[in-house]
Amino acid sequence: MLSSFKIKNFKSILDLEIKFDYDEGKAPNNYQELDTVVFLEPKRSKRYIPCLAIYGANASGKTNIIKAFDVFKKILLSRIDNLYIPNKLNKAFTSTFFELSFFVKNKEYTYAIEYDNEHIISEVLKQNAITLFAITPKNKDFSAIAAKGYTEQRLKGIFEVECSNEAKMQKITYLNRIATNYAGLNKELTTVFNAIIQNIEIYPINQFPFSFGMEKLAASRDYTAINESFKQITSLLQKLDIDISKMELERDEAKVHVEDKKWIIDNANTLRPVPDELSLLDDKLFLNYIYSYHKDSEGNEVKFKFREESEGTQVLAGLIGVFLSALQRGAVLIIDELERSLHPLLLAEIIRLFKDKRYNKNNAQLIFTAHNTDILDADLLRVSEVGIVRKTLKDGTKLRPVSSFDGIRNVTNFRKQYLNGAFSGIPHPYI
Numbered sequence: 001m002l003s004s005f006k007i008k009n010f011k012s013i014l015d016l017e018i019k020f021d022y023d024e025g026k027a028p029n030n031y032q033e034l035d036t037v038v039f040l041e042p043k044r045s046k047r048y049i050p051c052l053a054i055y056g057a058n059a060s061g062k063t064n065i066i067k068a069f070d071v072f073k074k075i076l077l078s079r080i081d082n083l084y085i086p087n088k089l090n091k092a093f094t095s096t097f098f099e100l101s102f103f104v105k106n107k108e109y110t111y112a113i114e115y116d117n118e119h120i121i122s123e124v125l126k127q128n129a130i131t132l133f134a135i136t137p138k139n140k141d142f143s144a145i146a147a148k149g150y151t152e153q154r155l156k157g158i159f160e161v162e163c164s165n166e167a168k169m170q171k172i173t174y175l176n177r178i179a180t181n182y183a184g185l186n187k188e189l190t191t192v193f194n195a196i197i198q199n200i201e202i203y204p205i206n207q208f209p210f211s212f213g214m215e216k217l218a219a220s221r222d223y224t225a226i227n228e229s230f231k232q233i234t235s236l237l238q239k240l241d242i243d244i245s246k247m248e249l250e251r252d253e254a255k256v257h258v259e260d261k262k263w264i265i266d267n268a269n270t271l272r273p274v275p276d277e278l279s280l281l282d283d284k285l286f287l288n289y290i291y292s293y294h295k296d297s298e299g300n301e302v303k304f305k306f307r308e309e310s311e312g313t314q315v316l317a318g319l320i321g322v323f324l325s326a327l328q329r330g331a332v333l334i335i336d337e338l339e340r341s342l343h344p345l346l347l348a349e350i351i352r353l354f355k356d357k358r359y360n361k362n363n364a365q366l367i368f369t370a371h372n373t374d375i376l377d378a379d380l381l382r383v384s385e386v387g388i389v390r391k392t393l394k395d396g397t398k399l400r401p402v403s404s405f406d407g408i409r410n411v412t413n414f415r416k417q418y419l420n421g422a423f424s425g426i427p428h429p430y431i
Contacts, residue, residue: 001042001363002200002332003108004101007068009086009093012061014396020365022047023384023403037355038382040363042103049385050354054369054399056389061397062369063204065389066336069367070202072098075113077197079171084117087396095121102332103363104195111175111192119169127188135159135174145178145186158182199331201322206340210306210314211277211288213321217328221286223251233320240349242313243294245301250289312341316350323353323366330362336369344374352380 005018022039027047031038039047056062071083075098084096099112108128114121123135133155134141142155162177164170178185179193210233215221217229227249234247252275275287290306306314326333339347347370353359354366375381383403391397 001040001048001103001330001365002100002367003046003048003103004099005069006097006099006112007065008095008097010068010071010096010098011064011085012059012087012089012391012397013064013068014087014090014092016065016397016399018052018065018387018399019401020048020052021384022049023401024382035357037357037360039384040365042363043106043108046103046108048365049382050360050363050365051351051381051385052365052367052387053351053375053381053385054367054387054389055371055373056391060389060391062389063336064397065399066202066204066334066367066369068098069200069334070204072100072113073196073200073202075115076173076176076193078176080115080120081171084115089393090396100196102195102200104191109192109195111196113173119171120163120173123170123174125175125189125192132186132188133174135170145189147185150182150185199329200334201326201331202334203322204336206315206319206335206337208315208318208322209277210290210317210321211279211286213318213325214288215279215321216325217321219325221284223253226251229321229324232324233317236320236324237313237317240316240346242316244292244309244313245295246293247306248291248293250291252287252289254285254287310341312343312346315341316346319350323350324359326366327353327359327364328362330364332365332367334367337371338368339370339372344372347372348375348380351375355380 002020004020007013007016007018009015028034028038037050040050041047054062054065071085075083086093086096095114095116097112097114099110101108101110103109110124110126110129112122112124114123120135121137123133125132125134130144131141132144140156140159142152142159146152146155158177158181159170159174160168162181163172163174175189175193179190183190214226214229214233217232218225220226230247230249234244237247238244275289277288277290279286279288292304292306292309293301294304296302306317322333325331338351342350351366351368354364376386384401386402387399388402389397389399
């Protein structure tokens with residue numbers, strides 16, 4: 001669960017801190033008895049929002065916030081090469097800085113990294129304000145994670161050999177090297193790395209094939225697990241008033257040679273019969289044939305290939321699998337333009353999964369950008385859960401929660417006020 005994310009000098013962003021605090025003072029009366037998740041509470045007196053909807057005009061920087069999360073994660077996964085994307089219009093800073101604070105169970109961690117086009121300048125990891133390791137231009141401190149057989153001097157050697165190039169410039173994060181090559185050395189570091197890599201999912205494009213969501217939810221390629229996730233997705237899909245009477249899945253599995261993979265992907269439409277979707281893992285090819293049934297005017301069921309369904313139905317099916325997977329694991333889901341191809345009422349209902357105590361039992365969070373303002377009227381999001389983005393040349397992209405504006409309460413029609421320009425963050429078109 002995220003508590004804050006700081007971004008400096010990335011694309012349109014100069015200096016921005018996104019806080020996920022429940023920013024409404026006192027909790028609602030009898031909130032424990034409500035069916036809705038009002039806030040997440042990983043630790044006593046620490047309250048955070050389950051959803052953050054980001055609104056703003058085109059080119060205000062909404063997508064850049066999503067991309068900042070994405071680049072932060074890519075740096076941790078690989079290297080900094082080609083990932084330095086500073087603000088080109090305001091050169092107040094000469095490096096990019098990310099700092100993520102988050103909870104794993106009841107412990108809060110803060111991981112920060114600063115880098116430029118050439119190297120990582122600093123990298124610091126803290127747990128409940130205690131430094132686990134710190135790499136700065138002036139000092140390298142590994143004392144808190146030193147152990148028998150891994151003295152501080154040896155830990156410095158790992159840094160110099162595995163994280164730096166011949167010019168002694170750090171290119172790879174220390175957290176990555178320790179967690180992947182020395183996973184048993186320090187449980188805290190491995191926990192932090194896995195929490196970020198496995199439980200923070202960023203999707204710059206809202207486009208999920210049915211199979212992707214299905215396999216995500218199953219967390220396995222085993223047919224029994226896949227079939228169970230298929231049933232969960234289709235059951236919820238039908239509850240969302242999609243005009244489908246039933247659905248079926250046929251799944252074939254075959255071994256393929258490594259050299260044939262690219263050909264199969266490029267020529268999937270030549271396979272007979274043509275699969276709705278396919279996926280590859282190592283030397284195995286999985287072919288999915290998904291069918292939906294609709295009743296005709298006489299009440300008879302008519303069979304369709306799922307790819308014949310509307311784009312909105314296909315988008316929704318993929319989203320359901322991804323959402324249910326995140327909810328079951330207590331993950332953080334970050335999606336750009338969530339409303340793509342979705343009716344406003346369906347958009348509201350799928351967001352409601354993160355607000356419903358029946359589904360969100362594990363402190364999962366949803367962060368998304370949107371233009372559709374209908375959900376602001378849906379008795380769904382609280383004033384802490386809506387952020388307005390605006391951009392100026394001087395300050396770059398800024399995000400402000402609706403709860404910080406004077407006189408705004410959850411009973412207020414803040415959709416109308418937003419569209420009237422009370423919070424800024426809207427375009428003023430004139431043709």
